[in-house]
Amino acid sequence: SLEGRVAIVTGSTSGIGLGIAEALAIRGASVVLNGFGPTDEIAATCRRLAEIHDVPVRHDRADMAQPAEITALMERTARAFGPCDILVNNAGIQHVAQIEDFPPDKWEAILAINLSAAFHTMRAALPRMKARRFGRIVNVASAHGLVASPFKSAYVAAKHGLVGLTKVAALEAAENGVTCNAVCPGYVWTPLVADQVAQQATAHGLSEEEVVRRVFLAEQPTRRFATVDEVAGTVAFLCSRAAASITGIALPVDGGWTTH
Ligand code: NAD
Numbered sequence: 651s652l653e654g655r656v657a658i659v660t661g662s663t664s665g666i667g668l669g670i671a672e673a674l675a676i677r678g679a680s681v682v683l684n685g686f687g688p689t690d691e692i693a694a695t696c697r698r699l700a701e702i703h704d705v706p707v708r709h710d711r712a713d714m715a716q717p718a719e720i721t722a723l724m725e726r727t728a729r730a731f732g733p734c735d736i737l738v739n740n741a742g743i744q745h746v747a748q749i750e751d752f753p754p755d756k757w758e759a760i761l762a763i764n765l766s767a768a769f770h771t772m773r774a775a776l777p778r779m780k781a782r783r784f785g786r787i788v789n790v791a792s793a794h795g796l797v798a799s800p801f802k803s804a805y806v807a808a809k810h811g812l813v814g815l816t817k818v819a820a821l822e823a824a825e826n827g828v829t830c831n832a833v834c835p836g837y838v839w840t841p842l843v844a845d846q847v848a849q850q851a852t853a854h855g856l857s858e859e860e861v862v863r864r865v866f867l868a869e870q871p872t873r874r875f876a877t878v879d880e881v882a883g884t885v886a887f888l889c890s891r892a893a894a895s896i897t898g899i900a901l902p903v904d905g906g907w908t909t910h
Contacts, residue, residue: 653678656731658713658723658775660767661741663687666790667842669878670738673843673886675703680731683709684723685741714741714767715759717754733778735776736889739768739812740790746801746849758802764808765815767828776828778903786789786889787814787830790881793836793904794870813900822899829897833886836904837866839875857877872905 652674662671663685675827683696692709699706708730712723727734742764745756768789778786794802812832819830837843843866850859850865867873868910884903887893903906 651678651779652736652886653733655679655889656682656727657736657738657889658682658727658734658738659684659738660771660772661685661710661738661793662738665842666835666838666878666881667738667740668695669882670740670790670885671707671794672699672703673696673879673882674736674738674889675705675707676697677886677890678703678705679736679889680706681708681872682723682727682731683878684710684712684714685728698781699736707732708782712883717766720767720770721774724771728778734775735782736786736788737771737775738788738790738885739771741767742790742792742842743804744805744846744848748801749803752803760804761808761811765811766803768815770810772815772830776819776823779828779892780823780826783827785823785826787816787819787823787828788885788888789813789830789832790885791834791900793833793834793907795832795900796902796908799869810858816900824897827894829888829893831893831896831898832900833881833884833888834900834902834904834908836870836876836902836907838878838881842893843875870905870907871909874905876903876905 657674657679659671661667664681696707706835722834791812792809794806795813
């Protein structure tokens with residue numbers, strides 16, 4: 651049980667992050683949602699999670715590309731719920747293009763949101779986690795934190811970087827009851843992947859079904875998308891007491907993709 655724990659999940663108004671927030675709420679944690687979207691929809695999500703799971707839930711709109719907003723998120727959370735016990739760095743964006751066509755502003759945004767944001771949240775959270783001798787940090791990397799694909803230079807660089815950052819944080823905090831791990835999902839059907847499928851179908855003149863089969867699931871030996879629940883359950887396990895000796899790993903949840 652995570653009862654009484656305070657959890658922040660970045661990028662949790664959609665997709666994997668929302669699933670993780672729910673998995674932590676089910677286990678009794680107070681949850682801070684973060685991310686963009688229509689205000690009324692986000693408010694409804696907060697109410698739903700709070701009522702079903704009987705835990706405090708709030709939403710914070712901090713932009714993970716802005717270090718000052720990240721610091722403010724950590725402070726607002728501490729004031730509202732108490733210091734952060736569980737930090738899940740999940741916010742992420744993607745852009746697909748070969749290097750010579752890759753817009754430099756997209757490179758900067760992907761590095762900021764998918765990598766640097768985790769440095770800024772951890773920088774704020776670690777002192778109090780160490781002092782209280784409990785902390786769980788889970789960084790949502792990707793199979794692309796372990797292997798590469800063409801056209802995803804910024805994403806692959808950021809996710810490899812995030813796996814490296816995870817290992818360093820694990821070493822620095824190991825004696826203080828704080829673990830830091832990465833989960834590395836393969837393809838999960840979320841808006842992030844649906845957008846890529848639609849783009850590639852247009853670019854290659856294929857149907858979306860063909861793109862899914864030939865491009866996406868060709869990577870994944872299970873020949874199906876991993877589910878949000880599978881990723882969220884893995885994250886929740888890493889946040890549990892039972893996982894206290896697991897630190898510094900990059901755990902694939904990828905249907906066997908990174909075995910070859
Ligand atoms: P998604 O697009 O459904 O959700 C992304 C979330 O991040 C949203 O809540 C969005 O509002 C938020 N976000 C985006 N930019 C932000 C910013 N600047 N500040 C704060 N929040 C921001 O995507 P998803 O597929 O659920 O991806 C979640 C994470 O999982 C990402 O880090 C992604 O790289 C990773 N991942 C996804 C897959 C997949 O197949 N879907 C595979 C491996 C890894």
